[in-house]
Every structure is written in C-alpha cells, then in structure tokens.
Amino acid sequence: MDQEGEDRQNHSADRGDHPEYGRHGIAGDRSCDAGEARSPFTSLYCIRVTCQVSYLHLMLSEKLLSVLGMNLTVLAASGQTGIALTRQALRRGHTVTAIARDPERIALPDFPNLRKVAGDVNDAAGITAAVDKDSVVLSALGTDRAGILLTGARAVVAAGPRRVIWLGAYGTGKSAEAAGESAGVLVKVLGDRLADKVEADNTVLAAGGTVFHAGMLADGPESPRRRTVGLEAAPPFDLGAKVSRETVAAAMLDEAEKPTFPGAVALPLAE
Template identity: 85%
Template sequence: MNLTVLAASGRTGMALTRLALWRGHTVTAIARDPERIALPDSPNLRKVAGDVNDAAGIGAVVDEGSVVLSGLGTDRAGTLLAGAGARAVVAAGPRRVIWLGAYGTGRSAGVAGEGAGVLAAVLGERLADKVEADDTVLAAGGTVFHAGMLVDGPVSPGRRTVGLAAAPVFDLGAQVSRETVAAAMLDEAETPAFPGVVALPLAQ
C-alpha cells in the first residue's frame, strides 16, 4: 500500500514510518527537514520536504491515491492543524486520511471528564482549529484517532482500538505509547474499521 506520513521526523511520525516499512508498505515521509527522518534508506521510502505550517505546500506533496497518516501532535500551532490545512490534504485526493487528534477535544470531550475543560484552557485558540480539522477529515470518510498522553515505549501487547461510542471514560493522564498509536493507525489504513468516526487506541 502507498502511504504518506505527515510530520515524519517527529516521534509519532517516525514510529508510523518505521512500522509501515516493516509491514511492507511504500512510504512517502514528509518533514520540513527530510534529513531528520532518522531511518535508513530503503527502496520503499521516499523522503520529501514539506512544511506542516504551509497547508497549500503540504497538499502539493501528498501523493494522490495514497492513504495519508498524520503524525502531528497536540503541541504545535500551525495552519495544517486548522480546517484549511485538513481541507488541503483532503483536496489532494488521497484514498483516505487517518488523522491524529487530541483526546478530550471536540467529539471526545464528553468522555474525558473534567480534564476536557483543562485541556481546552491549555489549547486556547488552537482548540477550535483542531476540532475543525477533525470534522473535515471525518466528513471525508477518514478516521481521527484521539489518544491519551503519548509516551515512548513498545507496542502494548494488550492493545485494542474502540470507537468513540464504546470508549471507556478515562483520565487525560492515561498513557499510551506512540508505537501503540502507530500500530492502531496502520491497522486502520490496512483494514478500515472506523471510517468517518473518532477511534481511541488503548493500551489494554
């Protein structure tokens, strides 16, 4: 399968790229500085320069017909995190978009308890951007993953993915490894189970 990974030099993007290659996919890895994608050369890996703050530029380097996986985290502001950026990605013509959102925002705020209000205060003006981006991806039939606190570590052996309707209520401090999130997002790319909805990757 032809995959396009956004923010491929970040820790989540790197996990997505590495695991996708291990699973035998062809990957276009996009980062502002492709040299920072610290993975060995492979005939299945193409490193491409692209700035996540430039929605039109990112749209131009997204491979038409590929499945796009966004490894962008919750700590960066930027055009791509807004609806305009998500629309640019969708308009590029990918087969599907699998987007990493933020647990406790938008559609998952109701299952995040009191922590959702705290997160809204932390994100400030970025919150509306993130919700709009999520909604844009979902309207196009993509899947948005809302993960708990991302940490380093291996794929959880007891991992599972649930749709928002079946999500347990858990604290915003609940941890899940980036490798576990990457595995869940790649599962969705390979065998769509949550088109058009928010999914939660859980460690167990």
C-alpha cells in the first residue's frame, strides 16, 4: 500500500469510520444515508434507528416543555385558588392565559407571560376562542348554583386543549367510597350542587383529564410536607382537616408539568 493510501486508512480509523457502523461507531450514520444502496437488514436497522431518534425527540420535547415553560390556561382566575394557580405558574416560568368573567378582578400585576381574558363558561364559543389547543387547562371553577360546573366542564373539553386538570371536592363522586361515611355530610352541605359536581368530574375524567379532590380549602402558605396521592391511599374524610389553596395549586401545577394521574382522581394533601 502506498503512503497516501495508508494515510487515508489511518485517517479513517482515527475518525472511527466503519462500513457498517459509520462515523464514531454510531450504527446507521453512514449506512442510512439517503440514496445509498442498502441490504434488507440495513433497511430494517435504519427504520429502527429512525424510530428511536423520533421517540427520543418526543421525550426531550415533553421534558423541555416543563423546563422551559408551558402554555397554561387558568379558568376562574379571579378567585382565590385561581389567583394562586396563576401566580405560581408564572413563578415556574410558564405562559398563562387567565380567564375570568371580569379580568379586572384578577388581582395580579401585569406580566410579560400573563394574558388576562374575559370568558364565561355559559359561552362555549368564547371559551373555545380563549383556550389554546396546545395549552393545559387548570380549572378552579366553583359556584353556588347547580349546573355551572357541568356546563363549564363541557365547554372546556369541547375547546380541545392538550389536557384538563379540574378541581373537585373530596368525598364526592369517585372519592365518596374512599372518604367513608363521614363524607355523607356533604349531601346536606352541597344539596343540588352535588350531582352537578359529580357530572362535571366525570366529564373531565372521560376526556382523560385529572380531577383533584381537595378537602376543605383554607388560606395560608404552601405546605412544605405536601403530597399527592391516589384514591387507594386516601385518608378518611375529616371536615376539620384543611388544605391551603396554595398547596392545592402547587399539586395541580405538578400534574400539569408531569402527568401522574391521567384519567383519574388525585388528592392534594397538606402532609
């Protein structure tokens, strides 16, 4: 072999080129080049490599969404829980569309990543216009009138967001059995609103959303010992046990960033 040919061979070895594994020993780097003749084995291998790369790209994209900021929509953003959700979401670096019947009642200063929008769940077309298809909706909707929650759930689901995270009440619907007999008091407390709550929850769950069943809500900071559990680990219902809105908001945002309870009920606990 002449010196030039030897140099080329050595240079190829230094780069790690290989007729089957390509540069740096990465399978498919050369054999998967477009237009190059392939054996049946190589073609199948290229398909496998392409699928693996696509899967990794998808996984990295989902991870980056939580790291670099997500597109979130907060429903009922002027209420105490809605404000907690919006404020915490902004602190985490997310972009937030805050929906309220009167946006001026959203008691938060203007922020580059915050958009305040007027919206009423009785106007399904208006909700659809306000909800970005690529967003995750977090609802803090509450009412003292029966029918509003189900109307709201249907409007949000019809808007077609990526996911829905809904706030419900512990001891109702899917969590009634886990809560135990003590939760029977909610029948008297909620009256005709109970059926509305249950139907709204079921609408969100059927769409693959997550429903957070919180205990009695209270003011106060986020609990440093907070945790989120499924119904299998639910504690007995205690009317005196309270959980802060800040704790509930943090749990809902955790679920938005990293889905753990899709299509299920989750419980935000203070400790």
